[in-house]
Structure formats: C-alpha cells, structure tokens
Amino acid sequence: MNFRIAVVGTGAIGDYYGAKLAYGGSDVHFLMRGDLSEIRRAGLCIRGASENFRLAEVNCYNSTKEIGPCDLILISVKATSNLDLVELVPPLLHPRTMLLTMQNGLGNEEFLAEHFGAERVLGAICFICLSRTSRTKIERYDYGHIMVGEYERASQPRTHAVAAEFTRGGVQCTVVENLALERWRKLVWHVPFNGLSILAGEIDTAAILQDEDLRRTTLGLMNEVIELANKCGYPLERTTGGQEMKRTEKIGAYKPSTLLDWEAGRRLEIEPIWGEPLRRAFTVGANVPRLEVVYALLKSLGETMHGKKSAAKIGHSL
C-alpha cells in the first residue's frame, strides 16, 4: 500500500510514530502548532536503545487544509483537546480515510465515530516509554510496540494493511480482533498507577509498590476495573491484576504519563482513564468505590490546578 498519512497531535507519541513511518518510507504529513522553522531546519531526532536516527525532511504544516485529503490519520492529540478535532479533521478526509486514534483510555473511538462515522475508526494501543527532550528530539526509553484494531468489529483487510505500514517503519505491530478488550486490559494498569502516582504525592511506580497500603489500593483498583470490564462484556481474566503487579515490579521506577502531565502543568486526561469507566460502571450497576474516590479527587485536583475552583479562604477548624 502507499498510504498518504497525516499526524494530528503535537505530543511525543505522534512525533515518534510519524517519524518512524516517514523514516521507513511512508508519505507522512505532520500538523504542528507554532513555529515550524526549527523542525524544518533540524528535523526530528529519535533516540532509543536500538535506534538513533534523524528524519531530516519533515513535512510539517500549520493547518490541516494545507495537508489536504489523506488515507490514514494518526490521532495523537490529548483527549482533553478532542473537540479541536471537529474542525481539524474534515480537510483531511476523503470517502475512505481511516482515523487511527493512538490515545489512551476509553471514549476516543466513540468520539471519532460520532463525529466522522464509525466505519472510519480504528484504534492503536501504544506500549511505549517516551519523552520529548526538546522541540526536535524524542527519547524512547523502553518498548515501542502497538496493537491495532477496528472500532467495534473484527479486523479487516485494511487493518492488516495499516499494521504492515507500521511494520515497514520498524514498529512492532499486532492486529487485535477485540480492540475494546485490549483497551480495558490497559486500563487495569492506568487506573491505579496513573492516578495514585499523582494523588499519593508525586511518586513513581516503585514507590507505590513499596508501600503496603498503596499496593493494596492498587490491587483493589485493578480488581474493580477487571470486574467492571467483565460486567461490560469484556472477558478479562481475574488473574490480570496480580500479573500486572509483577510486571510493574520488573519494570522498575516509572513515572506514569499522567504524572508527567501533572508535573508539567498540562491538563490531565481524566475522562478517558477514570471518568468514562466510572460512567460505564453507573450504567451497568457495577460497584467501583475506589475508582469513584480516585476520579473525584483527580477531577478536583485538575480543577484547582487550573484555577477553576477557589481554594478555601476561611481559616476555621472543626
């Protein structure tokens, strides 16, 4: 296939996978905000354990109108900016354009389906530890593989074509038949670690696992997500929690992406990771008290962080 590809999203994820595809020979066009001169001059540098390359010529643009219709759009904006897509995406569409969301959590496929049609939507689940160290440099610390699947249906020929495109770019890519199930499986990790790392005082995964009470809370949250997934019709094994705990112990000390966002003062992706699962729990009548607490606290923290909620003024004690 010779896909014309657009990357919509200014984070490290879009830059990394877009650069990999372009370096592998794909026809990739990046929407990038702000001044493009630095990227045009320096290109995009990708460094990792087994890779070290510079994409010298980056097709970058200030607007999607300049890019024009594409076959495949990688969506990598923060979920908090999803509404921007309503205006950004249409200039990129032709009748068979595919939208591949590389975002975390639940609800992003649904958002794209609602606005652009379900038949266009695919999702990618990214397993990667990345950090953008400068405007033109992406550091990959670990992993890199992705899972690609169709929204609410089994894989199609095009799914495998998309996967082949990533493979050609040197990205290990698996086609999954039940994308939502894999989203839920990833939530088993995200819900506890991304939340507790902020709420427990800006600590990493190793510090969480070293604390007996936080461990119990982590496993409790994992089991709530697993039970909820099962109630929603996604058969996650009940042993998943224990496995994820062991896997995380092996990884060592990591800062989950939400903690990085928090430290950088960026808006938190609270709804896809905690809000949407909680709403589904209300719908199916699942009991998720820990998730309820973590969601309420993160939402409030996010609001106080951005000055939407006034802090207490009266110095009373009761």
Add this chain to the structure above:
Amino acid sequence: MNFRIAVVGTGAIGDYYGAKLAYGGSDVHFLMRGDLSEIRRAGLCIRGASENFRLAEVNCYNSTKEIGPCDLILISVKATSNLDLVELVPPLLHPRTMLLTMQNGLGNEEFLAEHFGAERVLGAICFICLSRTSRTKIERYDYGHIMVGEYERASQPRTHAVAAEFTRGGVQCTVVENLALERWRKLVWHVPFNGLSILAGEIDTAAILQDEDLRRTTLGLMNEVIELANKCGYPLERTTGGQEMKRTEKIGAYKPSTLLDWEAGRRLEIEPIWGEPLRRAFTVGANVPRLEVVYALLKSLGETMHGKKSAAKIGHSL
C-alpha cells in the same frame, strides 16, 4: 470540687479550654514549650462571638516535674506526639489522677489506658472552631461545647464533677454514657471532610459539597464509617450520613483541622482518624474500600511531605 488541673499540649484546644477553666476560677497549670516570658507578660487572650477575655496570670511551666501531682490532666497534644506522654505524664500523677484526652479520633484513650491504667482515663469530644492567631491569642469562630465520658464504662460521680468544672468555666459540657459511640459519630464527619479537603487540592467543606463527585465520595465514606461502627458494636443510625451532610452545608466554608495542619506543614493525625478505624475494619472484616484509599493516600502524602519517601526521579512514561 477543687481540682488541681494540668494542661499538657501546646495546641489551641488545650490553651482555650485551660484558659476557660482558669478564668472560671479553676487551679490550672499549663505545660508550655519554649520561651514562657511572652505568655507571662501578655497572658492568654481568648476572643469569640460572645466572649472576649484575657487570662492575665497564666501558670505556665517548662516541665511537668515543676507542676507536680494534679487531680485532672487535660491531654491536648497532637496524637502524633503521644509517645512523649510516657515521660511527660508520670510527674503529674497521684493515685487518683484523671487523664482527660481532648484529642480527635480513635486510639487515644487506649494509649493512655495502656500506659497509665484504664481506670484513670476519660475522654472529651470537642466541638469547636478555633485558631491560634498568635502565641498568646486564641480566636474562637464557632461552637465550643464538649462531651465528656469515661473510657469503656458508664459515667461515674467523677465524670459529673469534671463536667461541673467545665460548666463553671463557661464551657457547655454534656456527660455521655458511651464515649466510644460519640467518637465514632464524630469520625463520620472527620473521615471524609478532613481527608478530602487535603486530597482534593486543599479545598474547604463548601467546595467539597459543591462538587457532585466529591459529595458522592463524602457520603460513601460516611456510610462506610457508619457500617463499620455498627459492626464494631456502636449503633450509629444509618441516617447519620445524610444529617451530617445537611449540617455541614449550614456551617458554610470551613477548613478542617487536618487541612490547617497540612497547610502549616505540621504532622497529620492520620492514625486516629483513618488508620485506627481501618485496622478495626480489618479485624471485624468490614468492607471499607473508600477509607482504604483515603488512608493510603494520606499516609503517603504525609511521608512525602516529611521527606521520608523519595519522589520519582526517572522521567519515563508508560
């Protein structure tokens, strides 16, 4: 009665009730740390809606040895300093000395009973909004009444004598027959409001109640405490939660005492309010998932606050 009274504890609570008793004519002796000259010169000023007085002569001391044996000891140290009492209290004891803990939460009576004998122990539950505005000034914003009861037994003649002493000092005082039940009742408020006010981003009670998700979490925590109390043999009515919500709405915007401690960088009284109830839940097999989360988060926050836990160092994202 003519009690000889010692006040052990440097917080606003001990200063306030000690000053009230002394101003009412009781023989009160304050253990105070640090330089006593300012208190000796300026006295203790108490200001409130219907009171405004200065206790000109304050019997204050640097050590309990100087105070010597007393009939009644008001214990108002932070629960985090309870171990200090093991050395502070003995010089104050004669065979019938009463220990009245004015501390919050569970486990303080037990601590005193273990170290000094159960028969000496009484407890006071203080309903008061106080703040020390300077070394010599206490501002009372609201309430002020106390409940006094015996540790693990019904009221005795001495309980009424203690209450009479407070009444003479102008403190509204009720004798309760089941002190522990009233401690549990107060926990129904403390567990959610003191915890969430810190964890949700340093917000006051009004901000908590204005947020639908925090309200749900507040009521969820209240109901867990009520169920736990019942399982432990303390018959709290299941309507208590709703009543406390309404009562708190009427009070307006308050900062719970733990939030004041947090803002001032003081150690948090985590064990009496969250840790001890959680341990009792484990003992009786009660289901308290929300309490479990709040305890784990507060304990970790307290540790990061005092540098006991290293913050994350590695900037990875998963």
